[in-house]
Amino acid sequence: MLKHIIESQQFTVPFIIELFESAKRMEKIFHRGGTQDYSNKIMASLFYEPSTRTRFSFETAMYRLGGKVISTENAKEFSSAISGESIEDTIKVLNNFVDIVVIRHNEIGGAKRAAEVSTIPIINAGDGKGGQHPTQALTDLYTIYREIKTIDGLNIALVGDLAHGRTIRSLAYLLSKFERVKIFFVAPDPLQIHQDICDHLEENDTWYCKENNLLKIINQVDVVYQTRIDKEKLNVSDAEFNQLMQAFFIDRNVLNQLKQNAIVMHPLPRLNEISAEVDSDPRAAYFRQAQNGIFIRMALLAYLMDKY
Ligand code: CP
Secondary structure (H helix, E strand, O other), X not given: OOOOEOOHHHOOHHHHHHHHHHHHHHHHHHHOOOOOOOOOOEEEEEEOOOOOHHHHHHHHXXXXXXXXXXXXXXXXXXXXXXXXXXXXXXXHHHXXXXXXXXXXXXXXXXXXXXXXXXXXXXXXXXXXXXXXXXXXHHHHHHHHHHHOOOOOOOEEEEEOOOOOOHHHHHHHHHXXXXXXXXXXXXXXXXXXXXXXXXXXXXXOOOEEEEEOOHHHOHHHOOEEEEOOOOHHHOOOOHHHHHHHHOOOOEOHHHHOOOOOOOEEEOOOOOOOOEOHHHOOOOOEOHHHHHHHHHHHHHHHHHHHHHHO
């Protein structure tokens, strides 16, 4: 039984499948306007970093469950963090105000620190650069489950800045729990996946390889999971960056080489790594993926509020 949602290693396959069945039920509840089942519950959304999808989808999810939300979208400036209050003290105070806290923190381990002092459930909505984003990974896996119909036997390319991407790290941990999954890590060498994830995949007998050109493997995969590459992380000129991006960019020509029943995913926000012309292709799943975040978060909130 989970009290806090902090990292993807926590989830078992039966928990994941049960959550996905609950998310399907939540989708129906959402489309009929929601429920009042949790009208006596209050969620605090405490974001020390900017967010569009995660914060709004958690808040939407709580409202659709009938609950109430108190929120700060810039806790670094608009909470007592600006006076030097520790995250531990903030959480101890919120413990007496609300029933559940969703936190995005700028430091790796921020959500874990919050959970260590909390008597109410804490949900990690993303911690630091290179931490984890477990509810995004559950959203991603749910999208694959709905669209590809299976996770066992999946061939997936994880593309972009894999060194700093917390969504990639959380998704890799989740994928390692399933059978016969093949992961192609596609990134410029300085931004390749870190060794701790490779070690974890090896311990769990999950096949992976590292590539530096998406075109080499695009026709082998069921899912292309694209992420942003910030030029600042590579320390190259504009011209060098544009040249480098040719190996990772997805446009209609690249899409022509993707299987007909494959999908393109992205946690968003995107820069220019997926051309807007891809959006109208039915294989572009990223906006459906963002909506799935509401159903998964409704299911997670209901799970935690039912138990605590
Ligand atoms: N995918 C994601 O975490 O987006 P936000 O930063 O907008 O929450």
